[in-house]
Amino acid sequence: MIGVRVQTEAFDAGAELNAFSEGLQAGAVVTFSGLVRDAGSMIAMEIEHYPGMTERAIAAIAEDAAARWSLERVLVIHRHGRLQVGAPIMMVATAARHRAAAFQAAEFLMDYLKSRAPFWKKEIGADGAEWVAAKASDEDALTRW
């Protein structure tokens, strides 16, 4: 079962985890949450995305992960719009028979979401705004899979 949600609203990571875990046969659940990091004088983060392609790209990444690690469930939630420092940006959850698969699948999802899901982050500071540049290390991270 694959769940993908792209939304502006906040989500409750704890409630999501409980709902995700209900009725599972798998023995291992891993979740990761990403928050807006305080990069100095930052006021907020603005996240732009490509409606349509975003959902398709995330679903394709989640399907890959599910097939590769025989996941019973996968969930990806990713927000867009204007987010305050400390606010949740996204979360992934994976459910597998054993923990190694659940951890690896979650890392795979994070690596691919970072550079293959069409989101663009902009840091809004007191003195102006700046687009976050992609790092070469993010692209390199994909080679390990």
Add this chain to the structure above:
Amino acid sequence: MIDILYFAWVRERIGLPRERVDTEATTVAGLVDELRAREDRYALAFADISALRVAVDQELADFDAPLVGVREVAFFPPMTGG
């Protein structure tokens, strides 16, 4: 007619989120050449295509991808999700 979409700083530099264009180009690279020739803001946005990524009908593609039967082309900087 093809819909062209721009995101992030590409959108800001060109000053539009999307537009519909009549093109004779047969590849994405040919379309970029046509756009560059239009106005300075396009030339500026497409000055260094190694800094850009392209999606054709919502799938990541290369600049030499063909445009035959394509409805939507999007230009944007490398993605920063997660």
